[in-house]
């Protein structure tokens with residue numbers, strides 16, 4: 001088992017040598033492990049057919065290149081017992097201490113105009129939903145990516161927290177609440193996540209019609225897409241419920257099912273990404289609107305990242321009497337992909353934070369601005385002193 005200081009030293013060396021790596025922790029209590037995948041050369045690997053095996057980093061625009069750190073070209077380290085301290089208490093204080101938004105007047109105007117344009121196009125019948133995003137440059141108090149990563153780990157135990165570096169993409173960090181797809185053997189899991197309000201101490205909250213409808217669009221789209229893929233079976237859908245993510249609450253529906261064989265997975269990923277949680281409905285029209293109208297390129301924000309076709313070994317003990325205590329190992333392939341939200345790109349001592357929100361016909365531009373301000377706190381909370 002590796003010591004924490006050696007673990008982080010390895011990341012530092014990798015950064016200095018300009019070689020690709022990723023460090024991450026999965027959400028949940030049983031996932032108290034920080035993993036690092038360090039590419040052992042400087043080659044640039046990209047994804048061709050999603051049959052590759054490695055850690056992928058995919059952009060929002062499905063036409064753009066997806067990068068991968070292949071497992072076979074890497075060293076993998078795991079750090080145990082990372083202290084996942086309680087989250088959010090100081091974040092909540094930070095939020096209520098009142099932030100000065102005045103300097104963002106220009107940004108606000110720009111974003112509200114964009115949102116209004118989206119609303120107008122929805123009301124004109126061009127599409128039903130579009131997710132519109134902006135980016136914000138934040139001067140960073142301490143620009144060391146490894147220290148920021150540690151802060152994210154401490155703050156957000158329920159998120160997928162990562163630090164990704166690649167010479168072709170630069171340095172990205174995030175703490176995302178959203179799973180794109182998990183696959184193990186022939187079982188898969190995904191989720192519909194949308195609708196946002198500030199967390200004020202309880203998950204027992206009311207949701208207004210606009211948020212409920214916006215989230216339902218996502219669930220319906222996912223179910224319809226699954227329906228269109230041959231050989232997908234036994235789809236289970238949970239009731240929508242409130243789920244906490246940092247200082248926010250979202251509406252979430254869990255969706256699980258199975259398919260005939262692993263070759264379906266690539267098709268499933270391509271159908272799901274980008275979901276209406278980050279793009280809109282119908283997908284192509286919303287995507288086109290985003291690409292033509294947003295005031296920045298999203299790059300990897302609202303793309304996806306995670307383990308693709310990772311071989312995993314499960315040790316099981318046999319209970320048969322005459323084979324007492326016998327263990328056998330079954331090997332399977334696992335995929336675990338997350339949507340790249342609540343993220344930032346670090347560059348020359350500055351962070352660029354990306355934030356967006358879903359727009360429907362009942363949206364209000366000023367409220368949507370506030371929603372992005374609230375969402376930006378997830379990253380800002382680890383950048384301020």
Ligand SMILES: C=C(O[C@@H]1C=C(C(=O)O)C=C[C@H]1O)C(=O)O
Pocket residue numbers: 131133178193194195196250277278341342354355356357358359375
């Ligand atoms: C687009 C973002 O988040 C997505 C949009 C949400 C919304 O519109 O309410 C909620 C959760 C995410 O699916 C983001 O965080 O930038």
